[in-house]
Amino acid sequence: MTESSDKKTPATSGKAAVKKAPARKKTVAKKAAKKVAAKKAAPKKAAVRKTAARRKTSARKAPAAKPVSVLIVGAGFAGLGMAIRLKQAGIEDFVILERGNAVGGTWRDNQYPGAACDIPSNLYSYSFAPNPNWSRSFSGSAEILDYIHHLVARFDLEKHIRFEKNVVDLSFDEKQGIWTATTDRNETFAGRAAVMAQGPLSNCSFPDITGIEDFQGHKIHSARWDHDYDFAGKHVAVIGTGASGIQIIPELVKVAKHVKVFQRTPGWVLPRPDFTTPDWNKALFRKLPVSQQAMRNLLYWSHESMALAVIWNSPLTRVAERLAKLHLRRQVKDRWLRRQLTPDFTIGCKRVLISNDYYPALQKDNAKLITWPIARISEKGIRTVEGIEHQVDCIVFATGFDVSHSGTPFTVKGRGGRVLGEEWKGGARAYKSINVSGFPNLFMTFGPNSGPGHNSALVYMESQLDYAVKGVKKILNEDLTLLDVKEDEQRRYNRAIQKRLAKTNWNSGCKSWYLTEDGYNATMYPGFATQYAAQMAEFDESHYETV
């Protein structure tokens, strides 16, 4: 994408004349916003708070003077991807609000030992920003974070990011057609469109286990790793054997004196075809980008084929389960341990785990798998129901994330003051995972029913980003106040989605983070990535109310 082509895009439209005036306004608005932002950087916090409070009031009264075209909440993969696509579409006046002081979101936070993506890097990256230098087929989180930093530098995104802006409220002014984000320091930012890119796996907390506050040792959550803690010579407990747990355990076993692994439900584990990328391969990808695209296509279609095993219960599901059992049998010789590690749900119902070193690590002399239920945490360790207190120096909680299926991470107020969290009480629902009726000009990344179980989340993400760009362009080009999906279209869409979900493995009876307590699936998309992409490729204007 070149600069010139960026600029050409809007001008070629017949609606350009309509658009130009607001575009000019936007430039002025952008300058004003910059001034405001500069002022906000003033050192005295109390003063900032006061002026921010005043600004908030004025912003709500007359927000039209300041708004940028797009407000993006979150500077992880989603928010940065959105920014890149907006830039490539010629939309430059956007602001990214990031609660942390660095980019990277989930990959910035999840830097525990062994952290890696279970999708091959050539597929877990943006097709519009390929990286020929991936060092391994499945790269670790540090390398993925480097890639994210590289995206920021390559697309010059840093100037758009406002760090340490923790959004607590996002409200829509129906008359002006403006979204206003308010931070926890009462700063406000306004935009004509808003993109919620806060990520589905961004919040975590210690689990609600009796006595957790009594523990006198050290506690670490996998998603907020304590890099200063030295595990050498320590007795360590790991609670949780999901995607994070199985990556952490082999690393801890290498350094700690003893590792006890507390498992509630074993997951299906498939071998990981992991290898170091040879130099000639990197050189080939650099010199001949089409070869990397071919590799990506190969990976894409092989993952697509896995949908048949993972999403629906088919003969291929049995093949996948047999493969996982073979992997277990090959790596674990003891019958009882094998039984403890054998899942009793259909493969795919929970996230499929990928690892070559998890089973061997559990069998090391300094490791032990414990499947007794946890009765409570005590001062010195973990008491399990078989009556024994397992004493440890440190407990690692690999217990996953606080995934919200029925709320929003911050208050989102739409038309007529309706609150999204309240509308989602019975389970989140949206139109094509991206828009919600009553919340115009708002786009979601990883919204309800957008999750893949078999393919790269970033493949799904690209479809969402491009859809959002279409929506944003429509708002800007036609100078719309509202672009709101019709309620009956949203209802029709959800009815169809839930009907399709009922037939999937996710809804086949196991408990997972994909489902609400009542078993409502607000997380996954029941189909191939190709189907999802086709759904998102079409922007049906007749499904929207425009003002």
Add this chain to the structure above:
Amino acid sequence: MASIDLDKMLAKIKSTQWALSDIDWDAPGAELITEEQWPKLKEFMADLMWIEHVGARAFAALAKKAPTDTLREIYTYFHAEEQRHANAEMALMRRWGMLDGEEIPEPNVNLRIIIEWLDRFADEMPVYVLGTVVPMLEIALDGALCTFLLDTVKDPVCHQAFEKINDDESRHLGVGFTVMEMQGRSASYINMVQMMARVMDPRLILGIASYMPLLNKMRDNVIAMGLPEEKLYKAMKKFERIGGRTEEGRRNPWFQLIKHHGRWVTNRSNKIYHVPVDGLVKLTGLMPRRALPAVPSWVKELTWQPTATH
């Protein structure tokens, strides 16, 4: 309807957990074991501990097959609780100087055969087979043995431990009988046909062939220890009484089968049953220990130590 609410039961189970460290195993009272009692008690405790442990494995199998999530979780807890009982009984043995260092007491041959059977086939058994046999074993052996123990042993720590164990066991039996009644709710003809199909399963036949001599062997053991035979039979009759208290319970064909079998066991004059089964006990008694396969690794999970770092 005598059934219990399983969800409430699960909540109760979770809220009433105890650990070995709740008991002071070095408190005074160990000296109350008489010299005469000591050798018999040693064997008795070893058997008891192994029965708990075998029960634990049966609950593990039940957890795999449980028809509902609640029941699966309950059985998962029961599996661990039975293990806790075995651990506590080992702690008592250690207190009384009955453990040889770190050694786990040797199970008798009939128990070894049951362990082997459970390890190989228990997970394949339908939930209602084990769901009926386990309450019988618990009520008969556990119930009778525990009562006998508390009648004869004066050590207060033993009483303290068994108060906790018995509280758990009463919940195990409550759930056991409720599950038996659940099975009796469907049409009995279908149950009968399904049961006959199961009975013909060679794996189950092997199980029956191990279960029958175990009962007789245990009977011989408890008599050798001075427990009046009638106490054991009384406990077994309790199974018949509680299991058959409701229409649903009586309609469960597995209950009927186990009940009748119980009657044969308690009727010493039934030569048709006792002569061949006692013969089996003798035969298994002759089996050299070396001929038995190595114990599965779940057996090695037993420990008398309230805390563990490895």
